[in-house]
Each structure stands twice: as structure tokens, then as C-alpha cells.
Amino acid sequence: MTDPRLAVIVLAAGEGTRMRSKRAKVLHPIAGLPMIAHVLTTARHLEPAYVEVVVRHQRDEVSAAVIEFADDAIVVDQDEVPGTGRAVELAVQALPADFDGDVVVVSGDVPLLDAVTLGALVEQHRAAAASATVLSAVLDDATGYGRIVRDASGAVTAIVEHKDADETVLAITEVNSGSYVFAASALRELLPRIGTANAQGEKYLTDVVALLRESAAPVAAVPVAENWRVAGVNDRAQLAEQAARLNAMIVRGHQLNGVTVHDPATTWIDLTVSIGEDTELWPNTRLAGATTIERDAVIGPDTTLVDCEVGEGAIVKRTDATLAVIRAYATVGPFAYLRPGTELGGGGKIGAFVETKNARIGRSSKVPHLSYIGDTEVGEGSNIGAGTITANYDGVNKHRTTVGSHVRTGSHNVFVAPVTIGDGAYSGAGAVIRKDVPAGALAMSVAPQRNLDGWVLTNRPGSAAAEAAAAAEGGAGTDPSGA
Ligand code: UD1
Numbered sequence: 330m331t332d333p334r335l336a337v338i339v340l341a342a343g344e345g346t347r348m349r350s351k352r353a354k355v356l357h358p359i360a361g362l363p364m365i366a367h368v369l370t371t372a373r374h375l376e377p378a379y380v381e382v383v384v385r386h387q388r389d390e391v392s393a394a395v396i397e398f399a400d401d402a403i404v405v406d407q408d409e410v411p412g413t414g415r416a417v418e419l420a421v422q423a424l425p426a427d428f429d430g431d432v433v434v435v436s437g438d439v440p441l442l443d444a445v446t447l448g449a450l451v452e453q454h455r456a457a458a459a460s461a462t463v464l465s466a467v468l469d470d471a472t473g474y475g476r477i478v479r480d481a482s483g484a485v486t487a488i489v490e491h492k493d494a495d496e497t498v499l500a501i502t503e504v505n506s507g508s509y510v511f512a513a514s515a516l517r518e519l520l521p522r523i524g525t526a527n528a529q530g531e532k533y534l535t536d537v538v539a540l541l542r543e544s545a546a547p548v549a550a551v552p553v554a555e556n557w558r559v560a561g562v563n564d565r566a567q568l569a570e571q572a573a574r575l576n577a578m579i580v581r582g583h584q585l586n587g588v589t590v591h592d593p594a595t596t597w598i599d600l601t602v603s604i605g606e607d608t609e610l611w612p613n614t615r616l617a618g619a620t621t622i623e624r625d626a627v628i629g630p631d632t633t634l635v636d637c638e639v640g641e642g643a644i645v646k647r648t649d650a651t652l653a654v655i656r657a658y659a660t661v662g663p664f665a666y667l668r669p670g671t672e673l674g675g676g677g678k679i680g681a682f683v684e685t686k687n688a689r690i691g692r693s694s695k696v697p698h699l700s701y702i703g704d705t706e707v708g709e710g711s712n713i714g715a716g717t718i719t720a721n722y723d724g725v726n727k728h729r730t731t732v733g734s735h736v737r738t739g740s741h742n743v744f745v746a747p748v749t750i751g752d753g754a755y756s757g758a759g760a761v762i763r764k765d766v767p768a769g770a771l772a773m774s775v776a777p778q779r780n781l782d783g784w785v786l787t788n789r790p791g792s793a794a795a796e797a798a799a800a801a802e803g804g805a806g807t808d809p810s811g812a
């Protein structure tokens with residue numbers, strides 16, 4: 330149920346220079362979704378009446394992602410006044426004037442902060458009737474963070490930014506995580522009073538704390554239980570760390586749901602993937618996007634599936650597949666490359682060193698070895714010979730190959746599309762099929778074989794081949810020259 334007295338502000342206007350990226354920082358993905366999507370999902374779980382995202386750098390790209398993942402979020406543009414205080418001030422101004430509930434402030438670059446932690450923070454804030462409640466963290470190395478300054482009684486008196494801190498303050502190990510709950514009324518009243526006279530020339534949100542203290546309003550700081558939850562992503566190393574943590578949680582979730590994951594450290598599963606019970610994942614497997622895997626499947630090792638559908642009991646080894654459908658009890662790989670539009674029917678097979686694209690291969694049909702099958706339809710129970718190529722491209726246009734059911738094609742065939750092979754037809758080894766093959770026919774296109782007897786003895790005298798040939802004929806003279 331929506332909490333009419335709660336708003337969430339997501340800060341995402343910062344430049345993110347340390348990412349050294351042309352992509353906005355909050356759009357870098359972890360577990361298949363941009364960081365900001367994770368934060369928006371968490372915000373949504375708090376069931377606030379309003380979600381706002383403050384943008385400035387690459388505002389068009391960031392706001393497009395915001396709308397994609399939270400279409401009811403309010404996008405607030407920050408002006409040229411820098412600082413978290415200004416960002417929140419503008420966001421609060423964008424709330425209805427009569428909103429006087431609580432405001433959760435989080436950063437778009439802290440993807441693993443969860444709704445349970447934030448929900449508890451809101452409850453503590455409300456139970457204490459505080460004006461501000463800061464989620465803090467106690468760190469061994471507090472470098473760079475704002476420090477939580479407390480008086481002798483332990484009450485929070487200020488947050489001092491690292492760059493503005495003296496030695497006494499720098500020695501404090503309790504830091505501001507950058508997530509808070511504020512009374513909206515406190516922000517409305519105090520943010521306009523905050524200036525930019527500090528080491529960074531920015532309007533600090535954290536200055537609200539000292540002002541509240543001056544007016545004797547209660548401020549609390551609550552240390553987070555697990556520091557990694559509040560870790561921000563400022564560079565690619567931190568991006569990888571948080572991605573690995575999230576992946577470990579996702580893998581564990583699947584394990585607890587009955588999926589065997591042999592090597593969690595090398596198994597990467599996007600948040601959006603679903604996997605059925607008793608499915609087994611072997612090392613170096615990446616399951617991405619909208620991939621769904623039914624029960625009893627065996628995936629990997631060394632397999633990447635992006636936006637794929639895998640049926641019950643299917644086996645997919647050493648395979649790279651995108652937008653492919655692999656139906657129940659089919660087998661794929663090793664070393665298969667399934668491109669978009671591949672659909673393999675139940676019990677079918679795409680074997681070693683086979684590439685497919687836009688290919689519907691019917692139930693129990695097989696493409697077992699060394700083939701390229703593109704823009705093709707194969708019926709049921711057919712077998713495509715080793716080394717078959719569908720020549721689907723005439724240099725200008727793509728054409729379709731249609732193979733019926735219960736067809737047996739020879740090894741090393743080329744199907745020059747457009748071409749149709751009827752039900753129950755056969756083709757000989759090495760055939761180049763340029764014309765349609767009627768149902769039940771045997772198609773052959775290779776010229777009849779001619780053997781030129783004695784050709785080697787005559788034309789390659791003295792060679793090892795000639796000697797072997799002569800020996801096979803039982804002849805004595807191995808060297809017709811007599812030398
Ligand atoms: C901020 C806190 C600091 C805390 C740290 C935790 C302030 C003044 N300091 O510092 O006490 O320990 O976070 O990581 O708040 N942002 C905007 N608009 C701006 C500036 C920043 O939206 O004008 C956003 C950023 O995109 C980011 C968040 O606010 O998501 C924090 O900004 P950042 O510059 O990283 O703050 P810090 O200096 O790290």
C-alpha cells in the first residue's frame with residue numbers, strides 16, 4: 330500500500346568522472362540492469378507516494394532510463410548550483426506544496442542498498458520523531474567520506490566533509506553513507522539557508538544536520554549492519570566489486586530454489602533470468618537478459634545465453650546463443666553458435682561447430698556437425714548431413730531454405746536458396762542443391778566418378794604413392810625407370 334507520507338529522492342546529477350566513460354555512471358549495468366534501475370526498484374519497494382530523480386549530466390540518457398524503469402517517477406533537473414544540497418532542494422520544491430511527510434534521500438550510484446535496510450531506517454526515524462536520520466557506516470578507512478560528528482552524549486552534531494575536516498574530525502571512523510531520511514519540513518526550511526562557502530564550493534546537503542542541531546531538532550545516525558550495502562560505485566573497480574556481490578546473491582537465490590551451480594564464482598546470472606528446479610549449471614556460464622530455463626536442464630560449461638528460452642531437460646554445452654529457443658530435451662553444442670531466430674524443436678539437436686540464424690528446426694530433427702543453417706525451416710525427424718551450408722545470401726538478398734520432415738541429406742551439401750526439399754527426400758553426399766527436390770526423391774548433383782587406372786605410376790613415378798600403388802598391385806617393379 331502506498332505510504333502517502335513518504336517520498337524518495339534519488340540523486341543522479343553528478344558527473345561520475347572517475348568512471349572515465351562516455352556512458353553516464355548510473356547507466357552502467359550490474360546483473361543486466363543499469364545501476365539506477367536497481368535503485369528505482371528499491372525505491373518502489375518502499376511504496377512511497379513520490380519517487381523523484383535529480384538529473385543534470387547526460388540528463389536525456391539518464392531520464393530515459395528513469396522513465397523506462399519507473400514511468401511514474403518525477404525527473405527533476407538540477408541547475409548550475411552544484412552540490413547534493415541543491416539537488417535535494419530542487420527535488421523538494423517539485424513535491425506538492427502540502428507534502429509534509431518524510432523524504433528518503435539515496436544516490437543513484439549505490440545499487441545494493443536494499444528496501445529492508447531503508448525501510449528500517451524510516452521506521453527508526455519515525456519512532457524517534459527525528460528531523461533527520463542518517464544511515465552511517467563505520468569504516469577502517471574513512472578517506473573521502475563525510476564524518477559523523479557526535480557530542481559527549483553521543484548525539485549527532487554535524488556531518489563534516491573530508492575536504493573540510495581538521496585532524497580531530499578526520500580521526501572519526503563513522504561516516505555518512507549518503508542515504509538519509511529527513512522531515513520534508515526541515516528540508517524546506519533549511520536548504521535555502523545553506524551556502525557554498527566550503528572546500529568544494531558546493532551546497533552540501535549534509536550542512537542541514539548542523540542547522541538542525543542549532544535549533545535543537547533531533548538528528549539520529551544509525552550504522553548500517555553490512556557496509557557493502559552502502560558502498561557507492563565511483564570507478565570500474567567498484568563497479569566490478571558490486572556486480573560480483575550482487576551476482577553472488579543471485580546465484581545463492583537460485584541455489585536455494587533448487588538449481589545446482591557447480592562454480593558460483595564463474596557463473597553470472599542477470600537478475601531478470603529464471604531457472605527451474607534441478608537444472609544444473611557448469612562453470613563459465615552467463616545467463617543474461619530475459620533468459621528462462623525450465624527444470625532438469627544442463628547448461629555449460631562455457632556457455633552464454635542471452636534472451637533465450639530453454640525447455641525442460643535440454644542440454645546446452647559450450648554454446649553462445651542469443652534470442653534462441655531450445656525446446657525440451659533438445660541438445661546443443663559443444664561449440665554451437667545460435668543467433669537470433671533460432672528455434673530447435675523438442676528432442677532435436679544442434680551439434681558441434683554449427684551456426685544457426687533464423688532457423689526453425691523441427692521436433693527430433695538434427696543438425697549434428699559443422700554446418701551453417703540460416704533463414705531455414707526444417708520439419709520433424711529430419712537429419713541434415715555433416716558440413717551442410719545453406720547458401721542464403723546472393724550478395725544482395727537473403728533467401729529461405731525449406732526442408733520437409735523425415736528428410737536425410739548427405740554430407741557436405743550446399744542448399745542454394747531459395748530452395749525446397751520435400752518430405753522424406755534424400756540427397757547424395759557433396760550435392761549442390763539448386764533446384765527443388767520433390768518428396769521422396771534422391772537428389773544428386775555431383776558428376777559421376779571416373780578412375781584413371783595406373784595414373785599415379787605413369788605420372789608420379791618414383792613417389793611413395795607410386796611405390797605403395799605398385800605394392801598393392803603385387804607388382805615387383807617399383808620404379809618404372811629401372812634406375
Ligand atoms: C556525499 C556526502 C558525504 C558522504 C558521501 C557518501 C555531501 C555533501 N556529502 O559526498 O558526506 O560521505 O556522499 O558517498 O552530500 N549529486 C547530485 N548533484 C550534485 C552533486 C551530487 O545529484 O550537485 C549526486 C551524485 O550524482 C551522487 C550523490 O549525489 O549520486 C553523491 O554525490 P557525490 O559527489 O558522490 O558526493 P560525495 O562528495 O561523495
Ligand code: CA
Binds near residue numbers: 561563
Ligand atoms: Ca560519492
